[in-house]
Amino acid sequence: MNVKYMFSLMAVILLILLAYAGVEVAGLQVVFGIVIPYLALAVFVAGFSYRVMGWAYSPVPFRIPTTCGQHKSLPWLRQAKIDCPDTTGRVIVRMILEVVFFRSLFRNLKFRVKEGGKMFYGLELFLWLGALAFHYSFAAVVVRHLRFFTEPVPFFVKIIEKLDGFFQFGLPVVYLSGIVLLAAVIYLCLRRIFIAQVNYISLASDFFPLFLIIGIAATGILMRYFTKADVLSIKEFTMGLVTFHPAIPQGISGIFYVHLFLVCALLAYFPFSKLMHMGGVFMSPTRNLTCDTRARRHVNPWNYPVPVHTYEEYEDDFRELMIEAGLPVEKKE
Secondary structure (H helix, E strand, O other), X not given: OOOOHHHHHHHHHHHHHHHHHHHHOOOOHHHHHHHXXXXXXXXXXXXXXXHHHHHHOOOOOOOOOOOOOXXXXXXXXXXXXXXXXXXXXXXXHHHHHHHHHOHHHHOOEEEEEOOOOOEEEEEOHHHHHHHHHHHHHHHHXXXXXXXXXXXXXXXXXXXXXXXXXXXXXXXXXOOHHHHHHHXXXXXXXXXXXXOHHHHHHOOHHHHHHHXXXXXXXXXXXXXXXXXXXXXXXXXXXXXXXXXXXXXXXXXXXXXXHHHHHHHHHHHHHHHHOHHHHHHHHHHOHHHHOOOOOOOOOXXXXXXXXXXXXXXXXXXXXXXXXXXXXXXXXXXXX
């Protein structure tokens, strides 16, 4: 069995212990609260920009969109307008469905062999639902946390908070996004561990961000519902970071620094991991190109003049030798 997940799990546990011991034992609040967050943000911005610019400048010599339907062809053949878009507008629709609803993942199939050797194909709905729940809850959590970095708090953040805490059944308000995020990421992690086919192709780098996010969600829930973090001190601290007047207020627990350190680790790791599909999906020529190769000729825009030696020039240089060797030539002189 693939046990590479243990390396990732131990790495995340080590990060948690490092942050907690660094703050509670060594008193390195400045390092874990100010220096590391700024470094992580700088690495994230620089790495993200570098990867996106690299994709933007990569040549696309061929029009290679992924197609899953009938190309626009003869009038009596029905075109798959979304799966094989031939206009920019339809490409935009296809991208929206892909980015917002994970359409290609919804269409993903699972395969298994039943008794008697019969092959069975079925929709992988639980993977699609888990991914959808994970991404949407993660987005809601990120938006909610903007209240710690803005003053006054934007209206859309308040709207998200109200919707997120709609099913209030206690104090403090239980935000569904945090619970759903933790449940969804645990499901995605367990799926990689216990499904043999997925486990076989999984690397330690696939498990590491999952365990990081589990740690982030767990410490966030722990602070909100159990240890009762000092929200006012945290707000003062985060506003200091945003306004570039960092300070370490009193009353912030070690769990908060663990939470912050895991977030910083995820930020710094993000540009160098598969998580970059967040930016890469928009730069993918298999998704953002139109399927109009029968209507228009695709000319490689990266072509540049190349010095060539034509056959006529070659024959002029070696005509006599070619005639002596009995090779055919187009011109005798």
